[in-house]
Amino acid sequence: MSRARIILPIEGMSCASCAATVQDALGRAGGVANAAVNYATGRAAVEYDDAQTHVAELVQTVRDAGYGCGTATVTFTVDQLHYAPSVLPLEQALRRVPGVIAAAANQATETVVVSYVPGATTAEALERAVEEVGFTVAEPIAAEDPLERERVARQREVQTLTWKFALAAAVTVVSMLGAMLLMAHDADATLKQVDLLGRLLIPLALRLQDALAGQGTPDPRWIKLGLAVITLPVIVWSGGQFYRGAWSGFRHRTADMNTLIGVGTGAAYLYSLVATLAPGLFTGVGRSPDVYYESVSAIIALILLGRLLEARARGRTSEAIRRLAGLRARTAHVVRDGKEIEIAGEAVVPGDLVIVRPGEKIPVDGRVTEGASAVDESMLTGEPMPVGKKIGDEVIGATINTTGSITLRATRVGKDSALGQIVQLVEDAQSTKAPIQRLADQVAGVFVPIVIAIAIAAFIAWFDFGPEPALVFSTVALITVLIIACPCALGLATPTAILVGTGKAAELGILIRSGEALDRLSKVRTVLLDKTGTITEGRPTVTHIVTAKRPDGTPLAPAEVLKWAASVEQRSEHPLALAIVKAAKERNVDLLPVETFAMMEGRGVRGTVDRRIIEVISLRHARERSLELGSLGPDADRLAAQGRTPVIVVVNNTVYAVVAISDPIKPSAKEAVALFKRMGLSVMMLSGDVKRGAEAVAAEVGIDEIVAEVLPSQKADIVRKLQRQGRHVAMVGDGINDAPALAQADVGIAIGTGTDIAMEASDVTLIRGDLRAAVTAIQLSRRTMGTIRLNLFWAFVYNVIGIPIAAGVLFPLYHVLLSPVFASAAMAWSSLSVVLNSLTLRRFKPA
Template identity: 40%
Template sequence: METAEQNQKTHKETFPVTGMTCAACASSVETILQYSDGVKSASVNFATNTVQVEYDDNTSPEKLNEALTDIGYGLVLNTKNVQEAVQEEQEKKFQAVKKQTIGAALLTLPVFILGMFFMEWVPGRWISLVLSIPVLFFFGKNFYLNAWKQARHGKANMDTLVALSTGIAFIFSVFNTLFPEFWHQRGIHPNVYFEAATVIIVFISFGKMLEEKAKSQTGTALKKLIGLQPKTLTRIQNGQTQEIKIEEVQLGDRILIKPGEKIPVDGKVLTGSSFLDESMISGEPIPVEKKAGDAVFAGTINQKGSLEIEAEKVGSSTLLSQIIQRVQEAQGSKAPVQKLVDKIAGIFVPVVMGIALLTFGAWMIWGGENAISHALLAAVSVLVIACPCALGLATPTAIMVGVGKGAENNILIRDAESLELGHQVNAIILDKTGTITEGKPTVVSWQWAEGSRQLAVGNVQTSLRATQEQSNLSDLREILLALESKSEHPLAEAVVKYLKTENVESTDLDHFESITARGVKGIKDGKTYFAGNQKLLQEQEILIPEDLKTTAKEWSEQAQTVIWFADEQKALAILGIQDQIKPSSKSAIEKLQKAGVEVYMLTGDNHQTAAAVAKQVGIQEFRAEVMPTDKSEFVKELQAKGKVVAMVGDGINDSEALAQADVSIAMGHGSDIAMDVAKITLITSDLEKIPQAFHLSHLTVNGIKQNLFWAFIYNLIGIPIAAGVLYPINGFLLDPMIAGAAMAFSSLSVVMNSLRLKNSKI
């Protein structure tokens, strides 16, 4: 028997889950599956609405689905792409909640008008009753179902409050509509509260719709990451090329990479040379040269040359697949944040229920001849005045105003959690390229040999010479433009762009030649010229003047890449190319440091360049030559020390760290994937917006706390009065209608307080 069990084949699959609405649902799904026959383990990822199940041949996905269907959940089966299936389910859910909200709002409008302006019109009560039934029990049925699920787990949240208050208000109103004489005989006017019940459903449904919209968009980043991998590739077998699907590639296969194609697998170059855009890994905008023996990675983009590579890692083992997996894990590893309101509701709901029961009991014992009527009115008044409208509005109204305020200031906030957490950030990680710097290599320095001429670019001073020499230098610049225009090197584009802005016109060369890994060579009027790195000049035994050598060393220490220009005898000039630091970077970093936030810089660039940039902007802690995984690991390191970590980046290589961080911020000009993963996007790419975003978070959280304070003050004063504490003193018993008005006023005060944020300065 033991041998048979050991020989059982196990399967590990991930399925999209339907019907989950809260953490308790996720726990139920996990528990049910874990106790199902044949299941070895089950792990639910509530953030992505998926479950990973390991099961043996004793069961099947269909049986697992049946076990969940019995209690209202389900698995999406027979799908090849889990992520796409999850997105489809989330989109369906958003559309469903949207229709429910719109439907409830359309039916509630006439109920609200009748309840507020025609309350004494008897037919209006019957119309309201008919219209309220679909609002509560069709469009709002999920509130009651979720409240029941919470109750089964011994818990209570906002759904419990909504279900209780609306349910009691509806039942009480139905009774008053059907049997008004019950109250008339006791000298009490029977009011109805259909509008209170339906308006609550609409308000809370609208908040749920906003939540589902945000949730339905969480998978777009993964979808775009997956899109970086080509669906087909060209395999070489027995000297013949064959186009195959990416799933068919095997380790050791020889693959042809044409100009402009994406690398489909991790491997090494066998033949050919080209430049690859590896910004998804390093974040650096300058393509990297690849030749025989060099490593290449899936998802990177080939430029102009052709390569033949050998597949060393395929499928889920490639670097790109690991990035996708880690982004997914990072997004899902964060337990869903239980809203402050839900935490309060968990205590508040049982307390209110207890008070309502005590009120009913007390009136039944000491209420005299009208005990039952007073008991019912007082208990209902307690539940109505404790209605969650103000409590439910406290957070979303402040959040919505905060999000709007951010948008006005070029700060797009996609996630309420980030807005709430921003003011707690005490450690921030900045990517270098495209975040601190412009992300575009440009010519910043230029010097001619022997000090004969210097052109002012960046901090290099200008000195002009005689008209004849000016003419000669102009001719040389035309030759340099002609050389760089034909060059395939990425930095050549920066030189061409600069020379064209200086109105330099190109000239025709008699001969042109590209020298791999060194530069270019051209002949004009019988004279040979070179443009490239210092090795090119040394190999050609060209004289390098000491003044140029000294300046080149200085520029290199300042993180500038040096391009040499020479004729066949000596070096004529050097150009310094650099990714310039944004004007706002230094001041923004200073503001963050003054606010007590630790600032770190991570980059895939070399240590020398990283050190130079860090020094210029005042950052003490930095790491260079880091891979995407290194960035997310560093975020985890800081989080393990108890830090609330913000990550700011703009590239695909930052996506893993952005997903892991507590607060993720993308630069507006960055990759779509970075912006999809990040919860905050800065439209202007101005780092000054980061301190502003944190201050906006502070103001918004203060607004939420004030709103909750006012919501509870009303309840603190109103609930005892509704329970009848004043009755023994002056005979006053709060009418449920007045209780409803007090509830409405508390909601209005919360909304007005939230709107004050609009006029605040961030």
């Protein structure tokens, strides 16, 4: 039994009984030997067997008991992570660190996110765990500007690779000349005639032989020794990372790309070195044995070139999120101690008074306290026209103040701001995996051992049955198989596409929560559209007030009806309620205090005002209760047929009026519906309005299927019914009355407003409120998943075809053996092609 102890910070305890509940829950958890919870300190000391349980399970136990457990998250970069065949060993090593709850690594961004219990572990312990599995931690991503840190690290990586490649390339040129001098001495070398590179070099060697005829050439032994010496710096410095990685993997019983490159080039160099220093060992060759120094330097040069180009390409995959983060204001003018000072934008804290002059970026989210202006919010909303702002209005950070000078009180800063939340959502999405990646992860986990087995089998087969010199021939086949294999392409196929796809989506005002959501979105075949706020603007206004008549035959005054209706509706946040309250204020109607108030789901509201029972209800509910509508009934039906929403104002069970509310249809709605249909999707509209009103709106935008007079809770039932029919359903709504349906759908698409972007029930958020963005989201998801499938296809095909060719299956037919140099070029290209193919998503344009 391996006993461990941890201190868990417990949140939400309000008495000693709470502590006892948590302690009992922890004490009954499997693997826990002892648990003591201190209510005064808010901590739980737990002794447990780490072979039977894990910190994550302890934290979940606390949460299952109804309390919180304080956790923290740290993000850091890991060098060369994208070349690992699988991130599972790294994640498992980090999870074994005491205090770590979860660890998730992303090969595309080379970042690792670790969730841990504060005080239970240290950054040093995490770094040791990373190093124990053969990786190296780069500098931690700074919380204040992680994207800048990532950019600097990427720039440093490119510079280092450039210098290493330059050295390897220079040595390769010299080595090729040396190889041709050696071939000039023995141009009929058997192996060089079947080696593909040799076929290219022999004509040059013959010309060189002719040119040097009668002039004498250096002793081949000195040429070989010189090549051995100049190749050594390439191995030690340019390719040192491969050998260090291979050795580390050997010590920890793991194998990855470094193993293949290190063993392949190492074997070639050692063979050549032995052939140089002790040529007598190769008595069966019948001549001076060949050496492959030029192949070693060329292989390392080509691999470094591939990694250099790949690093540059991968740097472009995260440009979208860097552009988003770059929208932040770098400086801010704040008032502190009565004086205006200029500080960095990230130094603003909630409560600061911030002065923004015309033409300046607003540094943080806030509320205007002084002045008036017009603000360009196109960065978030896509609307080109500036929006007027006055005292009391909210403004969003990173938008531009265009006309007057304003002073605002900072409310949300940094990651809590609207822009910060957008960046965080995109980063979170880019750190997730799509379900399709599981297959690649499984293959990558066993890939390297299989390749090594194939290489050994090829060596044995050609040593026994191959042409002379069999040892040299079989060694080249072994090296070529090890070099050509590429698990990197499999590991990069999915995350790079998700990285570019979600980044492109963010540029288009679409926030996709995860790779899994992206996958589900690509499979959608049925789209449900909520009417209010999705098809319509979501800004309803009162257009008609038709009042009943008094006993003496005179009609009730509209102002009196508005007084009763708006007084009770002021307690509601429903868009129709806001329209009635707004109409009352525009007519200078004084509202009365509400004594009691109750919501009736899908039916309306009821309240007591001035000892009267006031109800504002739907036409359907009025008829269900058999209220006497009189002449107002036909008026309500006529207004509904015109696409307006009639609501009935009832005072003490007497119908006072019909109030017609109109919500303009979005200009883009009809086009969006047409695009959905063109993509082969079924489109259905859901509405709580009366059927005739809903039908009028549906007809105007081109929707054939509608479900009207539906309660908010019934929308989720409709989604479930369609799912039982085997349909993949996307629900598009504004989140006000359709959160259950958004959560139930295969993909919930919430239309935001630019400030409310964190709708928990949705998988996708459309920041700019344009329904065409939902079309774009589906198109982009299909394109991204298609790119992932193509990446995986070529990654698999490359290895399935390339490895047998490298093993020599074509030699009996064509008498050609693939050169290790060409194998290294093919391997470098395979990884680069996956990244470049993913980068094509940056050119995606909505239909």
